[in-house]
Amino acid sequence: MSTLHAFDPFAPDSLAHVGGAADGAALVQGDYGYAVLDFELATAVLRDTRFINAALTLMEQFGITDGPVHDFRAKSVIMAEGSQHMRLRTPLARFMGPSTVEDIRTVLREIIADIDPADGTRGPLDFHAAVDQKIPARVYCYLAGAPAEDAPRVASLSARTLALLQRDPSLKDSILEAYDELFAYLGELIASKRSAGLGDDMLSFLIRQEDAGKLTSEELLSEATAMLEASSVNTAHQTGLVVWTLLRDRAAWSRLIEDQSLIPAAVVEACRLYPRPGIVSKIASVDIELAGTTIPAGSDVHVAVWSANRDPKRFDDPSTFDLDREASQPLTFSTGLHGCLGQSLAKVEMEEVVRYLIENHPNAVVVDEGTEIGHGGGRWLVGSLAVDLDPAPSSS
Numbered sequence: 584m585s586t587l588h589a590f591d592p593f594a595p596d597s598l599a600h601v602g603g604a605a606d607g608a609a610l611v612q613g614d615y616g617y618a619v620l621d622f623e624l625a626t627a628v629l630r631d632t633r634f635i636n637a638a639l640t641l642m643e644q645f646g647i648t649d650g651p652v653h654d655f656r657a658k659s660v661i662m663a664e665g666s667q668h669m670r671l672r673t674p675l676a677r678f679m680g681p682s683t684v685e686d687i688r689t690v691l692r693e694i695i696a697d698i699d700p701a702d703g704t705r706g707p708l709d710f711h712a713a714v715d716q717k718i719p720a721r722v723y724c725y726l727a728g729a730p731a732e733d734a735p736r737v738a739s740l741s742a743r744t745l746a747l748l749q750r751d752p753s754l755k756d757s758i759l760e761a762y763d764e765l766f767a768y769l770g771e772l773i774a775s776k777r778s779a780g781l782g783d784d785m786l787s788f789l790i791r792q793e794d795a796g797k798l799t800s801e802e803l804l805s806e807a808t809a810m811l812e813a814s815s816v817n818t819a820h821q822t823g824l825v826v827w828t829l830l831r832d833r834a835a836w837s838r839l840i841e842d843q844s845l846i847p848a849a850v851v852e853a854c855r856l857y858p859r860p861g862i863v864s865k866i867a868s869v870d871i872e873l874a875g876t877t878i879p880a881g882s883d884v885h886v887a888v889w890s891a892n893r894d895p896k897r898f899d900d901p902s903t904f905d906l907d908r909e910a911s912q913p914l915t916f917s918t919g920l921h922g923c924l925g926q927s928l929a930k931v932e933m934e935e936v937v938r939y940l941i942e943n944h945p946n947a948v949v950v951d952e953g954t955e956i957g958h959g960g961g962r963w964l965v966g967s968l969a970v971d972l973d974p975a976p977s978s979s
Contacts, residue, residue: 602893
């Protein structure tokens with residue numbers, strides 16, 4: 584049975600908890616609602632469709648209780664359940680299949696080469712600003728068939744709409760403005776594609792789904808909006824966290840240089856240790872029995888992903904980066920029917936950034952001065968990431 588507990592998954596000092604159950608409890612309760620801490624229970628909650636996404640409630644707590652932004656979220660794929668969820672998810676899942684994701688690798692290498700973070704300069708640079716924050720939006724533009732020059736605007740829209748997750752009501756007006764701009768941008772892009780002729784890109788694919796009667800015009804815009812808002816900001820932060828983790832572990836980095844086939848495992852392990860989406864918030868749609876406790880309908884249930892990812896019952900020596908870890912799939916990208924649609928793409932983006940560093944700047948190092956990485960509101964945050972791509976040889 585869960586009783587009030589001192590643990591708060593949103594508190595700045597929450598990382599003092601090493602992971603897994605707290606005082607033997609996998610489920611704890613506080614002013615925030617309920618927190619799920621260990622891997623097994625977290626997996627069960629994320630796969631249980633009786634726990635619904637909390638994004639709409641969060642909007643309503645901001646005072647966004649009606650209008651186009653509220654309607655979008657209420658009818659979006661992340662809020663839908665059952666057959667409606669599958670109907671909305673299937674087109675995106677089909678387009679984002681393995682062949683599409685693998686084909687992106689070549690495009691990614693071209694994008695990174697075009698960005699050219701070194702640019703002939705010496706000394707530390709902010710790798711997060713120079714690389715991490717630029718790549719996801721460029722990839723979105725490629726997938727959506729949008730002009731590459733739209734990438735800064737796409738990145739800005741993703742960051743400003745997902746500012747909702749900061750849980751700061753003072754951001755309400757800027758969030759509403761960002762969504763209005765996003766809707767207008769996509770409306771113009773869709774109209775332009777219809778006028779110029781459809782291609783092989785994601786938006787053209789969704790437009791054809793509408794033409795075939797499989798999506799309404801409202802659902803087409805909703806699908807496109809969901810993909811854009813999720814396209815950039817989280818992947819950018821997670822990429823920074825991966826680079827930060829790997830460059831600080833020189834033994835692991837040396838192994839990656841010698842054997843690039845280890846890169847995917849290294850990305851997964853870094854995502855396990857430092858998950859950008861540190862908390863996934865759900866709401867109990869009905870009374871639910873969980874770990875000997877009745878969760879009343881309407882209760883907030885927060886899955887502490889960063890705690891589950893370091894559960895010693897699931898991962899041996901969980902606070903250590905282990906390139907040879909078996910059964911290492913973490914909950915960073917969630918699981919179940921609402922698992923992240925773009926997780927394969929995000930992993931490929933991170934893998935190619937790591938590959939770029941190995942092949943072009945194998946001696947790159949993180950410089951503590953100028954690096955700002957922290958944890959707030961349950962999420963890992965990259966403020967800046969100072970990297971010296973080609974440090975001068977040590978005099979020693």
